[in-house]
Amino acid sequence: xxxxxxxxxxxxxxKADVHRARWPAYAALGAILLLSxxxxxxxxxxxxxxxxxVGRYPPPLVPGGSLWxxxxxxxxxxxxxxxxxxxxxxxxxITVSVVFTSTLAGFAFxxxxxxxxxxxxxxxxxxxxxxxxxxxxxxxxxxxxWFGWANDLRGVIVPTLVSAFGVFFMRQYLTxxxxxxxxEAGRADGASTxxxxxxxxxxxxxxxxxxLGLLTFIMYWNDLFWPLILLNTQNPTVxxxxxxxxxxxxxxxxxxxxxxxxxxxxxxxxxxxxxxxxIGGIMQGAVKG
Amino acid sequence: MTLRRQxxxxxxxxxxxxxxxxxxxxxxxxxxxxxxxxxxxxxxYTALLSTTAWSPRRPGSEDSSVGLGNYGDxxxxxxxHNALINTFGIGLLSTVxxxxxxxxxxxxxxxRLRGRLFFRMGVLVPYITSVAxxxxxxxxxxxxxxxxxxxxxxxxxxxxxxxxxxxxxxxWVAVSVMVTxxxxxxxxxxxxxxxxxxxxxxxESAAIDGASRWRQFWHITVPSLRPTIIFTVIVSxxxxxxxxxxxxxxxxxxxxxxxxxxxxxxxxxxxxxxxxSNGQYGYGAAIAWTLFLxxxxxxxxxxxxxxxxxSTE
Numbered sequence: 001x002x003x004x005x006x007x008x009x010x011x012x013x014x015k016a017d018v019h020r021a022r023w024p025a026y027a028a029l030g031a032i033l034l035l036s037x038x039x040x041x042x043x044x045x046x047x048x049x050x051x052x053x054v055g056r057y058p059p060p061l062v063p064g065g066s067l068w069x070x071x072x073x074x075x076x077x078x079x080x081x082x083x084x085x086x087x088x089x090x091x092x093x094i095t096v097s098v099v100f101t102s103t104l105a106g107f108a109f110x111x112x113x114x115x116x117x118x119x120x121x122x123x124x125x126x127x128x129x130x131x132x133x134x135x136x137x138x139x140x141x142x143x144x145x146w147f148g149w150a151n152d153l154r155g156v157i158v159p160t161l162v163s164a165f166g167v168f169f170m171r172q173y174l175t176x177x178x179x180x181x182x183x184e185a186g187r188a189d190g191a192s193t194x195x196x197x198x199x200x201x202x203x204x205x206x207x208x209x210x211x212l213g214l215l216t217f218i219m220y221w222n223d224l225f226w227p228l229i230l231l232n233t234q235n236p237t238v239x240x241x242x243x244x245x246x247x248x249x250x251x252x253x254x255x256x257x258x259x260x261x262x263x264x265x266x267x268x269x270x271x272x273x274x275x276x277x278x279i280g281g282i283m284q285g286a287v288k289g
Numbered sequence: 290m291t292l293r294r295q296x297x298x299x300x301x302x303x304x305x306x307x308x309x310x311x312x313x314x315x316x317x318x319x320x321x322x323x324x325x326x327x328x329x330x331x332x333x334y335t336a337l338l339s340t341t342a343w344s345p346r347r348p349g350s351e352d353s354s355v356g357l358g359n360y361g362d363x364x365x366x367x368x369x370h371n372a373l374i375n376t377f378g379i380g381l382l383s384t385v386x387x388x389x390x391x392x393x394x395x396x397x398x399x400x401r402l403r404g405r406l407f408f409r410m411g412v413l414v415p416y417i418t419s420v421a422x423x424x425x426x427x428x429x430x431x432x433x434x435x436x437x438x439x440x441x442x443x444x445x446x447x448x449x450x451x452x453x454x455x456x457x458x459x460x461w462v463a464v465s466v467m468v469t470x471x472x473x474x475x476x477x478x479x480x481x482x483x484x485x486x487x488x489x490x491x492x493e494s495a496a497i498d499g500a501s502r503w504r505q506f507w508h509i510t511v512p513s514l515r516p517t518i519i520f521t522v523i524v525s526x527x528x529x530x531x532x533x534x535x536x537x538x539x540x541x542x543x544x545x546x547x548x549x550x551x552x553x554x555x556x557x558x559x560x561x562x563x564x565x566s567n568g569q570y571g572y573g574a575a576i577a578w579t580l581f582l583x584x585x586x587x588x589x590x591x592x593x594x595x596x597x598x599x600s601t602e
Contacts, residue, residue: 021400029397033411036474039426040418042437046429055435057443101319108316115310120317127328129523129588131531133557134577135331137570138338142331159327162320193312222419224534229565239421243534246425247543253429260422271417275410282413282475283482 040264047071047258054253066254074245074258079234083241084262090156090227090237091220097161098216099209106170107201111183112193121171127164133225140229155230156237160220166212169285173208174201211281214274221267238263332581338574346568359575369576371551372559375461379536379555380529382465383472388521390473392514395480396506409481412474423471424538431463431539454539460553467535472528476521483517484510519595523588530584533557556580 021029046054048067053060074080108114109121139159149155178201186196224239231237233244242259271278339359343351363369394412402408415423430437431453439450453463491509500508511518532555536547545562547554554562556576564573 021397021402025397025400025402029394029402029408032394032397033408035470036411036414039423039430039470040414042430043422043426054429057435057440059435059437059440101323105317105320108313112313112316114313117313120321124320127324129527130328130332130581131527131584132328133531133533133560134581134584135328135335136560137564137574137577138331138334139327140564141338141570142327142334161327162323164320164324167317167320193308197316218417222421224419224421239419242425243421243538246428246538247541251428251541253432256425257429260425264418264422267417267419268414271410271414275413276406278417279406279409279413279478282478 040268043257043260043264046253047074047255047261049254051252051254067258070254070258071262074255075262077255078241078245078259078262079236080238080241080259080262082234083236083238084266086153086231086235087221087237087239090153091217093157094160094220095213095217098163098166099213101162102166102170102212103174103202103205103209104197105167106174107197107205109167109171110174111178111180111201124164124167128168132160136226136229139226143230149230151230151232151235153231153235156227159226163216165285166216169212169281170205170208173284174205177204177208207277208284211277211284214270214278215281218267218270218278335574335577335581338571339578341571341574343570344568345570351570355571359572360579362572363575363579368551368554368559369556372547372554372556375457375536375547375551375553376530376532376555378457379461379464379468379532379553380526382461383468384522384525384529386465387469387473387525388476388518390469391476391521392480392511394473394477395484396510398477398481399484409478412477414474415471416475418471420467420471420534421538423467424535427463427467427470428539428541431466454548454552457552460539460548464532464535464539464553467539468529468532472525476525479521480514480517483514487513515596519592522595523591526587526591527584530580530587531557533561537561 044067045060045063047070048063048065049060050064050066050070053064105124109117109124143155143159144150147155147158149158182200183196186200191199222239223237224243227237227240228243231240233240236244242256242263245259246256340354340356341351342353342355342358398405398408398412433439433450433452433454436450436453438453439446442451451459453459487510491513492505495505495509536553536555536558537543537545539553540547545554545558545566547558557580560573560576560580563569563576
């Protein structure tokens, strides 16, 4: 009696022992956290000082008083009014489209039976691994010469309206989130496929779609390569704008890093508000992948 | 009457049959149409373009076929070889530490922690920061004169600041630090997600058998993560082969040389230079297509290698 009870008890004691973090783990995580956040803190320190304070040893390690001056100077020089609006339009439109097309296709791949389904889904997964940079030359020719969208936001938006990752993500999400019986019941009641999509699948898909939307928005807010090629300095996105501020032999880091603060902080605010969902989304995509 | 009802019901059956068999294709059509036009078509068109000497600076040159001539030129192009070496060097210097660090961080995050969300959000902050912003912030940190890192290194360098852009190895290290800082936390969360699916009993029985935490980590955690490790190795290798923004922004002259002697010019930066600065559409396309083939081969090698290493254990 005492023996049989003591074994599970000691195992439970070990359970806590194996998994609970002790101080070395907290110390290591603290150091990692510091390294993760420090460069952003540093961007605030530099952009709150004038150039001469940055070009001196020992460097200032706490923020100074010129943050607002540098932010507004960078804002005007870098065309950030236009840039912020452009980035919002670009990332917003792409997000809406990616979420919409991905829930549609994800639903079909997760819950409908049709000929060639597995082969087509394999194609989707394979295309996730094809880097878009590689098609840059023909894409530029197509967008500027065939469609006439040089320096036009449509040229930035339209080629990225769909995402293989999005389809993959929604398919994984809907496979487990939508119970098959619910669809069978709907079918038995004579509901068309579209009705089932609209009335049953979409409401269930909402949390997954929100996460996909967040990840997509962050991704295209931060994208540099394609907008850099297509847009000129008068009509930039924020990433193109900060890339433009920093060229030349003599770099004024106060202004350059003020630009990065302007470009980064909208995303940081989104992250502070919705970090839990973003983390959940990344981890979900990983496990089910 | 009966006829009409029959006709009506046959239309309805046909509609119903279409709804069952045909409509799934409608749901996937938007994806495949747009992907075909802006994904597959450009990739195929790249192959075609790479056999021409098209340059917008020479009108009429779009029809000037050179066969495989561009590829022959690439074989003898020292700048291309240099770009390949830089890409592989920076790729190794960034991918390996990044994934090892991520594994360690994930292990720490997998403990029962107070303030779990706080720590997870903390390690993900670099991922939320755009690559451009990362590169520009680190440009200051790696500046030769009055850069933060050179100040920290003063006791070791004896007053001579390191010119991070000047030498090949130093510039590779600098660029790799940017890449590592940006991606480590993201990969850590991916590993963490996979770690949480490992059955707890495995650790429990190992602990009862007296296995240390270190042994548990190597003999339970790492083998269980094998598919995830394969996935992250492939994804970050492909990312490393595409490296552009960091080396592009690290050279503040913006002539796309990647340093005065092309110390850190990567393949995509060289592609960008040929295509954008020199207007060589055909040659640029040949670089792109070659890089695509290299990417496919390396992804396959990675896959086989990682699978092999873990299964021989």
